[in-house]
Amino acid sequence: MNDRPTKGCQGCGCSDASREGGAIEGQPARRGFMVKLGAGLLGVGGLLTALPIVGYIIGPATKRFTNVWVDLGAVSVFPAGQTRFATFLNPIRQPTDGDSAKTACWVRCIEAGKFQVFAINCAHLGCPVRWFEQSKLFMCPCHGGVYYQDGSRAAGPPPRGLFEYQWKVDGGKLLIDAGRLPGLEESV
Amino acid sequence: MKVLKASLGWIEERTGVVAFVAPLLFHHVPRNAKWWYVFGSATLMFFTIQLVTGVCLATVYAPSAAQAWESLNYIDNHVPMGWMLRALHGWSSNAMVVMMAIHMLQVFLHASYKYPRELNWITGVFLLLTTLALAFTGQVMRWDQDAYWGLGIGAAIADRIPLVGDEVRALLLGGPIIGGATLNRFFALHVFVLPGAAIALVGLHMVLIIKNGISEMPKPGAVVVPSMYRKEFEERMHKDGVPFVPDAAQRDMVFCGVCLIGLVALAAFYGPFGPGGMPDPTIIDTNPRPDYPFMWLFGAVSLLPPSSETAIMLIAPAVGVLILVALPFMSNSGERAPSKRPAMVLIALVTVMAIAALTWEGTTSSWSPVMNGWSSLPTPVKFVRGRTPLEMQGAVVFQFAQCRNCHSLDGLGGKRGPELDDVATRLSYDQLVRQVQQGGGNMPAYGKNLDSAQTAAVVAFLATLHPANEPDSRIPGAQLSVPTDNATAR
Numbered sequence: 172m173n174d175r176p177t178k179g180c181q182g183c184g185c186s187d188a189s190r191e192g193g194a195i196e197g198q199p200a201r202r203g204f205m206v207k208l209g210a211g212l213l214g215v216g217g218l219l220t221a222l223p224i225v226g227y228i229i230g231p232a233t234k235r236f237t238n239v240w241v242d243l244g245a246v247s248v249f250p251a252g253q254t255r256f257a258t259f260l261n262p263i264r265q266p267t268d269g270d271s272a273k274t275a276c277w278v279r280c281i282e283a284g285k286f287q288v289f290a291i292n293c294a295h296l297g298c299p300v301r302w303f304e305q306s307k308l309f310m311c312p313c314h315g316g317v318y319y320q321d322g323s324r325a326a327g328p329p330p331r332g333l334f335e336y337q338w339k340v341d342g343g344k345l346l347i348d349a350g351r352l353p354g355l356e357e358s359v
Numbered sequence: 360m361k362v363l364k365a366s367l368g369w370i371e372e373r374t375g376v377v378a379f380v381a382p383l384l385f386h387h388v389p390r391n392a393k394w395w396y397v398f399g400s401a402t403l404m405f406f407t408i409q410l411v412t413g414v415c416l417a418t419v420y421a422p423s424a425a426q427a428w429e430s431l432n433y434i435d436n437h438v439p440m441g442w443m444l445r446a447l448h449g450w451s452s453n454a455m456v457v458m459m460a461i462h463m464l465q466v467f468l469h470a471s472y473k474y475p476r477e478l479n480w481i482t483g484v485f486l487l488l489t490t491l492a493l494a495f496t497g498q499v500m501r502w503d504q505d506a507y508w509g510l511g512i513g514a515a516i517a518d519r520i521p522l523v524g525d526e527v528r529a530l531l532l533g534g535p536i537i538g539g540a541t542l543n544r545f546f547a548l549h550v551f552v553l554p555g556a557a558i559a560l561v562g563l564h565m566v567l568i569i570k571n572g573i574s575e576m577p578k579p580g581a582v583v584v585p586s587m588y589r590k591e592f593e594e595r596m597h598k599d600g601v602p603f604v605p606d607a608a609q610r611d612m613v614f615c616g617v618c619l620i621g622l623v624a625l626a627a628f629y630g631p632f633g634p635g636g637m638p639d640p641t642i643i644d645t646n647p648r649p650d651y652p653f654m655w656l657f658g659a660v661s662l663l664p665p666s667s668e669t670a671i672m673l674i675a676p677a678v679g680v681l682i683l684v685a686l687p688f689m690s691n692s693g694e695r696a697p698s699k700r701p702a703m704v705l706i707a708l709v710t711v712m713a714i715a716a717l718t719w720e721g722t723t724s725s726w727s728p729v730m731n732g733w734s735s736l737p738t739p740v741k742f743v744r745g746r747t748p749l750e751m752q753g754a755v756v757f758q759f760a761q762c763r764n765c766h767s768l769d770g771l772g773g774k775r776g777p778e779l780d781d782v783a784t785r786l787s788y789d790q791l792v793r794q795v796q797q798g799g800g801n802m803p804a805y806g807k808n809l810d811s812a813q814t815a816a817v818v819a820f821l822a823t824l825h826p827a828n829e830p831d832s833r834i835p836g837a838q839l840s841v842p843t844d845n846a847t848a849r
Contacts, residue, residue, distance in 0.1 A: 228530075229530060231529045231530060231532070231533045231534050231540065232526040232527070232529040232530045233526075234529075236534075236535040256643075258641040261536055261538075263534070263535050263536065264536070264538060264539075265534070265538065265539050265540060266425075266539070267423045267424050267425050267538075267539030267540075267542075267543070268424050268425065268536075268538035268539040269423070269424045269425025269426065269539065269638075270424075270425075270637065270638055270639040270640075271424045271507065271536070271537055271538045271539070271541075271542075271638055271639075271640060272536070272538055273639055273640055273641045274536075274640060274641070275640060275641040275643060291640070291643060292511065292515075295515070295665075296511070296512040296515040296516065296660075297508070297511035297512055297514060297515035298508055298511065298512070298647060299508070299640070299643035299645065300643075301643055301644075301730060303733075303761045303764075305733075305759045305760055305761060306759075306760040306761045306805065306808050306809075307807070307808040308761065308803055308808065310728050310730065310761070310764060311728075312645065312646045312647070312727055312728065312730050313508075313512070313647060313661075313727060314661050314726050314727065315726050315727060315728050315765070315775045315801075317803045319803065319807065319808075320808075325798070325803030325804065326798065326801050326802055326803045327801065328665040328668065329665075330665065330669075350535060350536075351535040351536070352511075352514060352528075352532070352535060352536045352537065354514070354515065354518035354524070354525070354528060
């Protein structure tokens with residue numbers, strides 16, 4: 172604890188060289204070199220070590236996920252003029268997701284072959300909206316966002332209408348383009 | 360005894376531990392440092408309990424989105440004393456936040472952050488932030504519906520950050536959805552990063568307490584003069600101070616003892632928090648709420664005007680932290696007594712009242728519709744007795760069109776819209792028709808969703824809603840558009 176690195180070492184009568192145990196002339200210069208070399212090596216080594224660590228941590232932000240067409244089932248499940256609840260397993264998932272990989276959406280069949288598929292998440296802060304058939308409204312339990320049956324904003328704090336999935340009908344099945352959690356920056 | 364003394368001497372000679380610890384225990388503190396000073400110690404005690412119970416819980420908890428919720432239920436129901444450990448961890452977490460808040464309030468009111476204790480205050484601010492982060496990540500560990508949708512709200516707020524919102528959200532969630540990666544991220548924060556930071560900050564806080572001493576009770580006229588303070592303080596401590604152990608520590612011990620017994624009582628009586636509903640996002644019959652330390656934030660975010668909420672949500676927290684950090688630099692000398700600093704007392708008072716009011720607002724959350732109001736709340740009999748068939752039909756429409764989700768009758772129903780017990784004294788028949796069909800003032804337009812017969816019925820019902828001794832609302836001189844049989848029915 173007490174043997175501090177020597178810097179001058181005033182007053183005790185010793186010289187830098189003598190403290191090193193009878194070192195020869197020129198030793199301090201070499202020590203200066205060693206310090207620089209050490210700092211340089213540590214710096215390079217530290218940087219090399221930090222790169223994979225930083226890359227690991229910010230990985231999720233740099234990785235681009237692309238949506239995938241997901242099967243919601245036969246078109247006949249969604250009768251014309253009605254809005255139905257549908258669930259699917261998120262196509263982008265990892266082994267430990269468990270139930271949280273399940274995703275829900277609202278499918279509105281305007282007329283045969285014409286759909287609107289809404290994300291479950293309120294455009295305000297993401298809470299799950301619920302459909303009320305009688306009043307033809309979606310309501311959010313968190314802050315009271317309300318949407319009409321076509322997904323447009325009816326009342327409350329949401330800055331926009333419900334997020335919509337792209338859809339297509341293929342071989343009698345309704346497919347939606349899903350994967351990412353919908354958000355304002357880049358909706359589903 | 361002799362052997363003990365000898366072995367202690369042996370250890371001391373090799374470690375110097377007594378020489379290190381003795382000054383910490385017996386350093387002099389102000390004689391008048393009485394009960395006001397116990398809250399910091401209580402905070403530290405609750406933090407210690409968090410560390411111990413947290414390590415215990417980690418021996419069974421499965422930090423995996425697929426199993427976390429089940430493992431918590433297993434701890435609650437099958438692990439001996441498991442429920443009690445979870446209860447202690449949960450209640451102690453709340454207690455730690457409360458004690459820290461009181462400690463901070465005391466330091467603020469007594470201006471103990473002035474010279475030379477500016478860094479004591481700043482490490483304290485960072486300890487507060489760390490503690491709140493621990494509380495939030497702890498709520499995520501529960502991995503129930505509240506945790507899932509709470510993360511959804513966090514993700515939606517992150518998403519509003521301009522330019523990099525998408526990247527920040529991905530960093531927060533660890534991927535494109537709330538899932539396994541999200542829980543593991545928050546687990547790493549909750550059990551490694553944040554406790555490590557908290558321990559380091561507590562150590563620093565302690566070093567600063569020893570270095571700068573505990574501040575005296577403020578006295579009007581006893582001003583802090585930075586150039587003289589330290590010398591005079593040390594003289595006063597030398598002359599008039601008392602050793603921390605036992606003079607001040609005895610009060611800490613008594614208070615912490617009472618706190619501990621209170622904690623065990625709360626935990627044993629009320630049990631653990633959650634876990635709530637299983638974290639399956641396809642179960643949308645949910646009503647997500649944050650834990651108590653964040654209820655005021657939930658209230659504040661909900662009451663912000665939508666037009667400015669993004670800016671406020673993103674900027675206000677940073678400004679708040681900046682003000683807290685800057686406080687000791689804005690005033691680090693002069694009077695410390697609250698009686699000489701009325702503006703600061705007022706600021707403290709307003710802050711406490713605002714947080715209390717927002718917590719109340721968050722708890723009652725009048726802005727949330729009662730999602731099952733339409734199907735579960737009875738129509739009060741007094742509002743349908745003696746009504747015409749059309750009016751009664753209107754009461755049925757009123758119920759089935761989910762009006763009750765936002766409007767209450769006889770105190771039952773949503774509080775988002777106005778109570779409708781006496782709506783007919785405020786709105787005339789024509790105005791009621793307009794309001795139902797076109798909405799407005801935060802109400803959706805029902806014109807597209809109710810046919811004209813339903814609208815006529817529901818307005819006929821609403822027009823009856825006024826106290827018997829008060830007339831309904833009519834525009835003087837306007838032609839009455841209410842069908843006459845309805846108008847005369849009462």
